[in-house]
Amino acid sequence: MWTIFRHALRRSRGQILGWGLVLALLGAWIITLYPAILSQGEQYRQLFKAYPPEMLAFFGGVTDLTEPVAYLDFVFFSYMPIVIAIYAILAGSGLLVADEESxxxxxxxxxxxxxxxxxxxxxxxxxxxxxxxxxxxxxxxVVPLPGSGLDVGAGAMALPCVSLFAVLLLFGALALFLSLLLPSRGAAASVAGLVLVASYFASSLSRLNPDLQALDRVLPLRYYQGAAAVNGLDWGELGILLGAAALFALLGWALFARRDIRVGGEAGWRLPRARRSRAAA
Amino acid sequence: MSDELAIEVRGLRKSYGSVRALRGLDLEVRREEIFGFLGPNGAGKTTTIRCLLDLIRPNGGTARVLGIDPQADPVAVRARVGYLPGELRFEEGMTVEGALRFLNSLRGGRADWGHVRELTERLGLDVKAAIKNLSKGNRQKVGIVQALMHRPELLMLDEPTVGLDPLMQREVLRLVAEARAAGATVFFSSHNLPEVEEVADRVGIIRSGLLVEVAETRALIGRALRRVRVHFREPVEVEVFSGVPGVAVLSEDEGLGVTLQVEGEMGPLIRRLASLPVVSLETERPSLEEIFLAYYQ
Incomplete structure (x- = not known):
């Protein structure tokens, strides 16, 4: 198993460095920008009053950008799940099926x-x-954190990343499960992407429309804490995300352990519905 | 299940939706033999091999590979088998050596690297070359090396010489023969009938998911129809051949020549010819290809 682990990790090193370094640079830039935001706090408060609440809802419903949690949410953690989840969905859907298809x-x-x-x-x-x-x-x-004026410790800064990790693990496991269920990697990535976007919209708009809260509760991003985690992790929400990730990973394993390894041209690529309609014809 | 058998398959069935790839296949491959598995595209050759390695699951029937049920213990089967897929693919971002070392690590590093070097040298393979830059033939050589490098007890080769030039085809056949001489069993599918004829001890012909013939290669060729052309010094009545077992007259040339079709042994015909004024005798031996095609006509 460790041979497979090492080899798979080596294959993703380019992705790790690419995503990791870009996000690290973005994070460093965000922290170094904070003193400037702090000095113009009143102007930003006025600015946000002018924005429509529907738009602000997509950035965590922020009103005061000088508040550390609101700032970190607005500039990074509120939209990051939808950005890094692209990596998680592509990596999860291709974890086994990319090699199967090739x-x-x-x-x-x-x-x-x-x-x-x-x-x-x-x-x-x-x-x-x-x-x-x-x-x-x-x-x-955390590297530019000292002297930035942002009242968040290095340890506390890791907590939103833990919540984000659980979200990404869930979307990766979901995409993996779907890739083993659906006829192709592309179909799996599309469906997982759809869940991601639906969850993002439901989670954002449910702040304005309580009717959407029922839908929001069954979608993953409802349980993502974002920057609020710097004040302490909600273990219940984290447990739901990790539990759902484990469930999809287990379901994926059960499918993979039982199904045929597909090869192009051997059939098995059609959706069951398509097969039924062919049989009916 | 017999210890004498490397592969034993009974009533194997496999369908892909409405397509019935295997329809109750029975097959026995003896230990330390080279068994050629013949059939056109879609006959079920690759499906059979993939069932034996537990890459796909049959819908019915039983299989034993080296005495092991592949579904019950696929890892034990694969540890003792070297496999060359028909549709061979490698990760593109590796060198030949990197790919071989990775595949060897999946076997717990069992291969003797000196043996790997010998194989790559014999096949003229540059181990430093990037997989993505290799031609189809060179990729096939990498596939052959990875199948042989751990000296498996059983080789399952799906079209082993496809894409190779004639010289390399001969080298691969030599490697196969050497593996058998060292105690391995070789089960290989092929479209290249002359090569099967050259190396296989026995052949099986699969048609639409069923084995339609299994025989010693020589016996299969030997018991097939032959065409015999005889020239006489003076006219001979063709009626002299009536009643000779297995002989039919195809054509005659004014009594001075006759073309016969002979089924089975030649002895009775030769005894009859001994009493006739024969000038010359030509026998056309059928190739395995002609026999194979006969099953599909």
Whole structure:
């Protein structure tokens, strides 16, 4: 399993460095910008009063940008799930199926490695890659933190990253599960992306429209704390995200352990519905 | 299940939706033999091999590979098998050596690297080359090396010489023969009938998911129809061949020549010819290809 883990992690090193360094630079820039925001606090308060609440709802319903949690949410953590989840969804949907679609999986699984070990090794590598990206991001935030005037410690700054990690793990596991259920990686990534966007809109707009709260409760981002986690993690919400991630990972494993390894041209790529309609014809 | 058998398959069935790829396949491959598995595209050759490695799950029937049920313990089967897929693909971002070392690590580093070097040298493979820059033939060589490098007990090769030039095809056949000489069993599918004829001890012909013929390669060729052309010094009545077992007259040339079709042994015909004024005798031996095609006509 560790051979698979190391190899999969090595394959993602470019993605880890690319995402991690860009987000770290963004984080460093955000922190170094804070003193300027602080000095113009009143002007920003007036500015936000002029913005429509529907727009502000997408950025955590912020009204005072000088408040550390509101600032961190507005400039980074409120929209970051939808940005880094692109990596999580693409990596999760391709974790096994990318190699299956290219034909590489046939050769790998002809070696003495069980499907369970392959699955576990790759999933752990995916989780580690997300962790590494977020660790680099966190570093970008904490290095310029002293002297920035932002009243958040380095340890507290890690907590929104933990909440973000749980969200990304969930979307990666969901995309992985869907990739093993649906006929192709593209279909899996599209459906997982749809859930992500729906959850983002439901979570943002439910601040304005209470009718959307029922929908929001069954979608993942309702349980994402964002920058509010700097004041302490909500273990219940974190547990729901990690539990859902574990559930999708388990369902994916159950599918992978039982299904055929597909090869293009061998059929099995059509949706069951398409097969039924063909049979009816 | 017999210890004498490397592969034993009974009533194997596999469908892809409405497509029935295997329809109750029975197959036995003996230990330390080279078994050629013949059939056109879509006959079920690759499906059979993938069932034996537990890459796909059959809908019915039983299979044993080296005495092990592949579904019950696929890792144990794969540890003892070297496999060359028909649709061979590698990760593009690796070198040949990187790919071989990675695949070897999946086997717990069992391969002797000296043996790997010998194989790559014999096949003229540059281990420093990037996989993405390799031609189809060179990728096939990498596939052959990875299948052989851990000296498996059983080789499952799906079209092993496809994409190789004639010289390399011969080298691969030599490697296959050497593996068998060292105690391995070789089960390989092929479209290249002359190569099967050259190396296989036995052949099986699969058609639409069923095995339609299994025989010793020589016996299969030997018991097939032959065409015999005889020239006489003086006219001979063709009726002299009536009643000779297995012989039919195809054409005659004014009594001075006759073309016969012979099924089975040649002995009775030769005994009859001994009493006739024969000038020359030509026998056309059918190739395995002609026999194979006969099953599909």
């Amino acid at each position: 034909g590489v999986l046939d050769l790998i699984l002809a070696h003495p490695i069980s499907r369970t070990r392959l699955y576990l090794g790759r999933f752990l590598a995916f989780a580690t890659s997300v962790l590494a990206i977020l660790a680099l991001t966190w570093l970008g935030f």
